[in-house]
Amino acid sequence: MSSIVTRDGSGSLAEIDALHARYPELPVEALVKEDLLRQGVWFSAEALAVHREYAEKSYFIFSFDHRPLAEMEGAERDAAPEEISLTGGTWGFRRVIVSVRLNPSSSWKVDAVDGRAVLRCDGGEPIADVGFAPKPPYYGQLTNDGTPVIEVAPTIEWGYLLYLTVFRLCQYFGRDEECRFCDINENFRQQKASGRPYFPVKPVERVLDALRRVVASGAQARAYTLTGGSITSELDGLDEASFYVRYAEAIEAEFPGRWIGKMVVQALPLESVRRIHASGIRIYHPNYEIWDAEKFKLICPGKERYVGRDTWIRRILDSVDVFGRGKVIPNFVGGVEMSKPFGFSRIEDALKSTGEGLDYMMSRGVIPRFTTWCPEPLSELGATNPPAPLAYHAGLLDLYKAALERHGLAAPPGYGDPGIGNAVFSVSAFMDVLDAKRGSVPL
Numbered sequence: 001m002s003s004i005v006t007r008d009g010s011g012s013l014a015e016i017d018a019l020h021a022r023y024p025e026l027p028v029e030a031l032v033k034e035d036l037l038r039q040g041v042w043f044s045a046e047a048l049a050v051h052r053e054y055a056e057k058s059y060f061i062f063s064f065d066h067r068p069l070a071e072m073e074g075a076e077r078d079a080a081p082e083e084i085s086l087t088g089g090t091w092g093f094r095r096v097i098v099s100v101r102l103n104p105s106s107s108w109k110v111d112a113v114d115g116r117a118v119l120r121c122d123g124g125e126p127i128a129d130v131g132f133a134p135k136p137p138y139y140g141q142l143t144n145d146g147t148p149v150i151e152v153a154p155t156i157e158w159g160y161l162l163y164l165t166v167f168r169l170c171q172y173f174g175r176d177e178e179c180r181f182c183d184i185n186e187n188f189r190q191q192k193a194s195g196r197p198y199f200p201v202k203p204v205e206r207v208l209d210a211l212r213r214v215v216a217s218g219a220q221a222r223a224y225t226l227t228g229g230s231i232t233s234e235l236d237g238l239d240e241a242s243f244y245v246r247y248a249e250a251i252e253a254e255f256p257g258r259w260i261g262k263m264v265v266q267a268l269p270l271e272s273v274r275r276i277h278a279s280g281i282r283i284y285h286p287n288y289e290i291w292d293a294e295k296f297k298l299i300c301p302g303k304e305r306y307v308g309r310d311t312w313i314r315r316i317l318d319s320v321d322v323f324g325r326g327k328v329i330p331n332f333v334g335g336v337e338m339s340k341p342f343g344f345s346r347i348e349d350a351l352k353s354t355g356e357g358l359d360y361m362m363s364r365g366v367i368p369r370f371t372t373w374c375p376e377p378l379s380e381l382g383a384t385n386p387p388a389p390l391a392y393h394a395g396l397l398d399l400y401k402a403a404l405e406r407h408g409l410a411a412p413p414g415y416g417d418p419g420i421g422n423a424v425f426s427v428s429a430f431m432d433v434l435d436a437k438r439g440s441v442p443l
């Protein structure tokens with residue numbers, strides 16, 4: 001294997017090799033995936049011509065890019081796939097699926113060789129073959145009101161998940177409220193400016209129309225996520241629970257139990273959580289983003305202002321009584337706890353804090369999950385920070401795997417099968433590193 005040092009001395013094949021030796025239980029594919037997620041990837045025009053048909057990047061909620069759209073030009077920006085798979089190559093990769101986060105200056109590039117798409121690091125020898133996300137059979141269709149179905153109900157996770165961002169803005173507004181790593185409001189503005197059909201609120205009937213087309217197309221999605229920004233007052237005359245529940249009720253009335261229903265909203269009072277569950281939603285995601293109490297207040301000022309950290313945590317625990325053990329799955333943003341000026345400066349301190357959070361939650365029937373932080377330049381922290389070190393991400397995968405095993409838990413449900421070669425969750429490698437034999441919490 002070659003050892004190629006990148007510009008900042010991190011994320012290189014040499015570093016991946018060293019981390020693989022340090023954490024032999026982590027598949028090397030997962031380490032490459034984390035580096036692709038934290039650094040981003042770029043495509044040559046030739047690579048984009050290799051696969052005739054694939055799902056293009058839909059910008060399903062945030063930008064998840066390392067550059068604003070306006071600073072990236074041409075087909076390399078507009079024709080990038082939603083996800084890529086890595087197989088074969090130097091290390092004999094078992095299939096691993098990676099969400100595409102564009103970065104023209106990443107060490108990682110997808111190139112074309114002899115009619116195949118391949119992955120290179122810093123222009124070196126190809127290390128894996130690259131597949132592009134399969135195009136769902138309903139892509140290209142329009143709803144009855146003329147909206148592209150891909151805008152209403154894109155599919156991610158290699159066909160597994162319908163991602164229904166029904167409110168594309170967040171009412172946490174401005175510097176004193178928006179989570180400092182989040183670009184949802186700025187991404188909305190840049191997508192509109194680029195001419196993409198992108199609407200603040202999706203009418204319920206448009207969502208149902210799109211889902212009818214999904215079903216008629218034979219698409220094999222297994223789950224849907226209802227999500228969007230927080231609602232601090234009202235939207236369409238409804239509070240947050242009422243706004244999101246009306247979509248779940250409409251979907252479950254027309255397609256009862258067809259998909260696993262998941263919902264991402266704030267940590268809400270128990271009465272609202274009961275209504276969410278009664279609407280047919282089976283997995284609840286009250287995302288806490290960062291465990292450390294002081295950093296939560298600094299990095300998530302809107303969550304602190306409207307709910308407060310202690311109440312947020314208490315509501316997460318209370319909701320286990322409604323949804324059941326293992327079915328409350330709050331997200332945290334893996335890596336943002338190392339961002340300046342509020343984050344930890346030492347990897348071991350960040351992992352210690354996050355590990356305490358995992359033990360606290362897992363010992364109480366909650367299974368957190370994480371997404372790998374992408375420093376989006378239109379967010380406050382993304383504008384001034386590099387990604388977290390790869391060594392942090394390797395340590396986090398090891399920590400998560402050990403915590404799940406220590407607490408005797410199966411993988412969180414609603415993410416497909418765990419294990420390298422099986423996993424489809426694309427914005428973190430946590431499902432890739434779990435033992436396939438652990439299975440998932442039954443629903």
Ligand code: SF4
Nearest residue numbers: 170178179182184229
């Ligand atoms: S709650 Fe925070 S992370 Fe979620 S959309 Fe609003 S600002 Fe972004």
